[in-house]
Amino acid sequence: MKPYTWSLCALLLWSCASKPPQVERPRGNLEALNSAAREFAPAFRPGNPDLLYFTSDRAGSEDVWRARVQLSPTGVVVLEPPAPDNSEFRRWLTSWGANEGTIAFLSPTEAIAAALRTPEVEQALALSGGMDLLGLLFADGQWRAFPLGDSLNSAAWDAHPTVGVRGDSVLLIFASDRPVDTPAPHRGWSFPFRNAVRVLPSGDTLRGNADLYYAWRINGHWSPARNLAEVPGGELLNTTAQEYFPFLFCIEHRPRLLFVSDRAGDYDIYLAELRVDFAHRSLEVLQVQPLPKGEDSLNSFFAELSPAIPPPHPSADSVRLLLFSSDRDTLARKLSEGRVRKNVGALDLYALPIVLECRPPRxxxxxxxxxxxxxxxxxxxxxxxxxxxxxxxxxxxxxxxxxxxxxxxxxxxxxxxxxxxxxxxxxxxxxxxxxxxxxxxxxxxxxxxxxxxxxxxxxxxxxxxxxxxxxxxxxxxxxxxxxTPPQCRWIFSERLADPLRRSVPYYQTAFWEVNTSANLQRHLSLLRSARYRDAGFIELHPSNQYWGYLWLEDPAQRERRRLRYERRVQQYAEFARTVDANLRLLADSITRIILPRFLEYARHRPAAKLIITLAAYSDIRPIVRGEYLGTDTVCYIGGHYDSLAAGFRVQLVCVPPGASLVGADNDTLSKLRAYYGYRELLGLLLRDTLVQRLRQSGQLLLPTDTRSVEEFARRAADASVIVLAEGRYYDPQVRPQLAGYYGREGDYYELDTVRRLDVFVELVERQGALYYRPPCCLP
CATH class of the missing domain: 2.60.40.1120 (Carboxypeptidase-like, regulatory domain)
Incomplete structure (x- = not known):
């Protein structure tokens, strides 16, 4: 079994070893442009956004190559494979012994590049030193190079140009290792790095490095190149480490500078915010930060070089494509399931999206x-x-x-x-x-x-x-x-506790005119006239059955009743003085307080209206005999404002001379009292100039202005102040303790609150045909 088993294992091992691994490219690798050699320094010529220039040493020397591509914010599609540039432009950049290949286009017909030497003897004599910056112009169908002179170049290494153009002014930034006399944060640190070591006064050892430099071209003339460490904030940009491959982005609106530095240990791409003033030739470095770093990010743990962003830079889209070179994964990195990740060559071109705005200043x-x-x-x-x-x-x-x-x-x-x-x-x-x-x-x-x-x-x-x-x-x-919000309602009633409004009769029993001081003497004379001969139903008539004396035949009784009658007249004279004060208070309150506040309110609220209602009450006892003895027919619009119905409840009231006062509810007497009470108050109101102006302008509507209910309603819609009068029979809330007059002292006071005149002032606002109380009135 063991030899069999061994043979099977050997077979399996041979089979695994013989199967090639599946190779993946790192994220963003432009595989179709890369080779086993080095590719770097991508550049785009204005006017040809689909033509990508880059440097490659795949043919043995660093030559300029180009490829036709299609760009999008997410990647690059190669339309034509890379080929050596075959234009006059190539002749100037690839025929020299060595070049950095970094090209900065000022326009479709002008560029700046770095080269080690020139094939023209007369041009070679004009070079400043080692690697120099040269200008290139396209004319008559071909490119020609020319030196840029000692103001820009040095005897050391000068390369990696980038330009920002505004009008005919140019800002040039490039890398150089020319020596700085006294290295310092605000002077720079550059020094030729080939085998160069310097010991600073502090004892620190400084090895040769490159800094970024800048110069201005104004009116066709270059200013001397200066170390960027000298500008405000420049110490954030140039450090004791290496700074290479600058690239200016969005010079038109919000200048940024992409560059490469090994300040963190390996070469990473950094982004600097600049403030550029072409008019005053000033620069300021606002902040510097590295681009994101990670395994598949813009910066890796290997070297990232020569960043570039395709034109045009101004765009409403903030997502850009950043092209750069990297040697990440030059050695194959094993992944899962037999896969490996590896660069195409030693230094490959990459393209990854980056968020960078370039738009006109908002x-x-x-x-x-x-x-x-x-x-x-x-x-x-x-x-x-x-x-x-x-x-x-x-x-x-x-x-x-x-x-x-x-x-x-x-x-x-x-x-x-x-x-x-x-x-x-x-x-x-x-x-x-x-x-x-x-x-x-x-x-x-x-x-x-x-x-x-x-x-x-x-x-x-x-x-x-x-x-x-x-x-x-x-x-x-x-x-x-x-x-200050006005009151919704004012009530002037002698039932209130105010001493000036204390309970006194406003009318004699069974009489219709108001008992004022001015009226009382006239009433007494009137009651002795022939017209009022049979008016004993009126309280102060000499023949009144309760207070009069003329109807008594016994002289002694008549004299006692006469004296009693005189005392009653004197009491009514006292009542009249109180009525005078109450009416004056009422008129003053309306003209001096209520009306000015209302007019101020109405200035902001044109639909506001003030309703003044005079309510007169009759006697509580039914009249069994009596008639209206006035000489004129009394006619007016009687009624009141109904807040629940949001409108007026009015009717035409007319009482002719001789009209009977007899009735269980004393309706006719209350209507007469309302009219004469209105006349008394109106006379006081019209003494005020404000009321006079309202009357003259038609803004004061009186109940006697028309005998038509419809016409009254129409005029009320246009008026500001509306006066109403209403007879209200007697007040059912009054419950006198005595049923009548029995000759006892003070007994009449129990009935006198019935014969009163109340005034109600309402603030409303017209909304269409309805009248509502405003939302902001005080109760």
Whole structure:
């Protein structure tokens, strides 16, 4: 068994050893372009984005090769295999004994390359030293090379050019190991590295290395090359290690510099953020960071060299294709299931995606609306809009903050305001009812007049083309309009506890006119007139059965009743003084407090209306005899505001002379009292100039203005202040302890609260055909 078993194992081992492993290329390896030799320094000629130039020593020397490719953000498709460049361009770069092959194109007809020598004797005499930078021009169908001179080149090694072009100005960055006199972070560290060792004053040993240098070409003339360590932030870029293969990216908008350094131990690709000012020939290094590193990443644990990004650089897409060279996996790396991963040659070309933006600098415009009196307090219901030069709206916002991207040089204007017009109820505290802002020096209500922002005060604003992303901040200031919410309802009733409104009779029993001081003497004379001869049903008539005395035949009784009658008249004179004070208080409250507050409220709320209702009450006892003895027919629109129905309940009231007062509910008497109470209050109100103006402008509607209910409703829709009068029989809430007058002292007080005049003032807002109480009234 053992020999058989051994023979089987030997057979299996032979079979395994004879099966070739499955070879995989590292991620991003451009296998179709690579060879067993070295490929590096990819470059693209402007105007030919599908033509890739690179250097390869597959033919024995470092020559320029090219291949036709199709690029995408995710990879490279080779359309035609690599071949030696057969143009005049190749003659200048491949016929020399050695070259770095690094080409920087300024345009389709101009380039800069590095070479060790030139085949032309006269050109060779112009070289500065070892590896030099040469210029190349394409004219008459061929390329020709020329030296760039001592201002750029040195006796040491100068190579790896990259250029940034803006107009006719050029920024050149390249690598050089020319010696720095006094190495320091802000001077640089370069020194020829072939067998060179320097001991610094600090005792540290510095071995030869290369730094990155820069120069400007302005108006066709090159400035002297300077070490990049000398610019602000340059110490982040040049170090005591090697810095090679610079590549300028996005010089038009947001300059970045890709370069190679072994500062971390192996050669990795780094990215530097630059600030470039062509006008002042200034450079600044803002930050430097390595590209991501990992097994299949842009940087590996092997060497990465000669980064390049195909043109054009400006693009809306931030995903780019980074081409570079790497010697990763030069030795086969075993994977699972008999697979291995290996480079094609010693140094291969790679292409991997990288996220790098290159776009014109964005102008971001930000407009905020703020409360001028307290910027921390949010503006209620704001609106903002940005307009173009023609006045067309570009964008709007209702959040209090507007953001938009602007185009440089174009005219813009921003406006805004607040649509807040309904107060938000917060107990009796003052609330914001609107906002104003400045328009050409005038403070206007922003609800009706959009307010320009600070930048738009002079008709608009333009932002010039920036060199970097720019945030333009603008502010729109609004001033809040404060208002204390008005009461929904005021009640003036002698049943209230206020001493000025204490319970007194406003009318004599069975009489319709108000008992004021001015009226009382007239009433007493009237009651003795022939027209009122039979009006003993009126309380102060000399023939009244309770207080009168004329109907008594016994002289002694008549005299006692006369004295009692006189005392009663004096009491009514006291009552009249209280009624006078109450009516004055009522009129003053309306004209000095209620009406001004209402008009201020209505200035912001045009649909607001003030309803003044006079309610007169009759006697509690039914009248068994009596008639209206006035000389004129009383006619008015009687009724009241019904908050539940959100409207008026009105009717036409007409009482002619001689109308009977008899009735269980004393309806006619209450209607007469309502009319005469209205007349007394109106006379006081019309003394006020504010009421006079409202009357003259048609904004004050009286119950006697029309005898048509429909016409009254129509006028009420247009009026601001509406006056109503209503007879309310007697107040059923009053429960007198005594059923009538029995001659006892003070007994009449129990009934006097019935004969009163109440006034109700309502604040409402018209909504269509309905009238609602505002949401922000105080009870």
């Amino acid at each position: 102008i971001t415009y930000e407009l905020v609306v703020l409360d001028r009196t307290d910027p921390r307090r949010p503006v209620l219901h704001p609106f903002l809009e940005l307009r173009d030069a023609s006045g067309q709206t570009i964008t709007t916002s209702t959040t209090g903050r507007l953001r938009a991207e602007l185009q440089p040089g174009r005219l813009y204007a921003a406006f805004g305001g607040s649509r807040h017009s309904s107060p938000e109820c917060v107990a009796p505290e003052p609330v914001i009812i609107g906002y104003t802002g400045l328009v050409e020096g005038q403070e206007l209500l922003s609800l009706h007049h959009p307010i320009p922002s600070e930048l738009s005060q002079q008709g608009g604003f333009r932002i010039p083309t920036p060199s970097a992303d720019t945030l333009v901040r603008d502010t729109l200031w609004l001033t809040p309009q404060w208002y």
